[in-house]
Amino acid sequence: RSRSKPTGTRKNISPETLVPLEAPTQPRSYVTPSTTSRKEIPAVFARKRARSMAFDEEDELADEADPLALPPTATEAEAIAAKRRQNTLAARRSRKRKLEYQQQLEDALDKEKLEKEMWKSRALACRDTLQSYGVSVPFHDD
DSSP, X not given: OOOOOOOSSOTTOOGGGSOOTTSOOOOOOOSSOOSSOOOSSOHHHHHHHHHHHHTOSSOSGGGTSOGGGSOOOHHHHHHHHHHHHHHHHHHHHHHHHHHHHHHHHHHHHHXXXXXXXXXXXXXXXXXXXXXXXXXXXXXXXX
């Protein structure tokens, strides 16, 4: 028996059952180290920190220690949290848009199937009518 391949969508879920946009961002509570967020400080903020440290002449002692190993400052932590919240909201909107689009496609497919069945039944009725009058109709059932 062959397994179905991943489609990138979850079954039996609708845009209404998704996490609402207003819901708070969930705290990070990993049992094992996260594969998607291994660093305490995201790369963008680490680059900014490295750049600002490179041009700081006051902290000569900080040159010996790795500036990226330090925990984020309060303002950096706030900026990281804001960026994470912004990304979370964008991901939620994207998931909702994707589900709505998929639902729209499924509805259109159902409508097309109904129309196809309607026209097929009409064609069969016309064929039967013509055959009842003795007219030969080249019609193939598929």
